[in-house]
Amino acid sequence: MPGDEGADQTLPRFAALVLEVVQRVPPGRVLTYGDVAEYLGEGGPRQVGSVLSRYGSDVPWWRVLRADGTPAPQVRARALDHYVTEGTPLRRAGDRVDLRRARWHGDAG
DNA sequence: GCAATGACTGGTA
DNA sequence: TTACCAGCCATTG
Numbered sequence: 001m002p003g004d005e006g007a008d009q010t011l012p013r014f015a016a017l018v019l020e021v022v023q024r025v026p027p028g029r030v031l032t033y034g035d036v037a038e039y040l041g042e043g044g045p046r047q048v049g050s051v052l053s054r055y056g057s058d059v060p061w062w063r064v065l066r067a068d069g070t071p072a073p074q075v076r077a078r079a080l081d082h083y084v085t086e087g088t089p090l091r092r093a094g095d096r097v098d099l100r101r102a103r104w105h106g107d108a109g
Numbered sequence: 110g111c112a113a114t115g116a117c118t119g120g121t122a
Numbered sequence: 123t124t125a126c127c128a129g130c131c132a133t134t135g
Contacts, residue, residue, distance in 0.1 A: 033117055
């Protein structure tokens with residue numbers, strides 16, 4: 001298959017991969033930046049965050065957060081609003097996601 | 110081609 | 123629990 005790129009036109013390769021994964025995360029579930037990088041098998045957490053910062057506006061970016069269950073500071077308020085709307089498991093304090101229950105384990109479950 | 114940047118992470122105090 | 127540090131790596135100027 002010649003030139004198997006296509007798909008995401010002007011987006012960098014890694015960015016396209018990240019966006020694909022984020023779009024597959026079902027409502028009420030989340031992944032950490034590190035999880036996405038590991039799922040792709042390349043890049044790192046910072047790259048994932050960087051991609052969402054630049055191109056994440058068209059995907060459910062709030063379903064990707066830090067390893068401690070807190071979203072990025074600049075989008076914290078909006079992210080928390082989505083969690084409540086989607087019924088994402090939150091901790092008692094309600095200001096961070098309960099990763100133990102909310103973390104998405106891929107299509108397998 | 111090189112240096113700087115950043116929606117991160119895990120360890121230590 | 124919070125605070126700080128060094129490592130990490132694709133993308134950008």
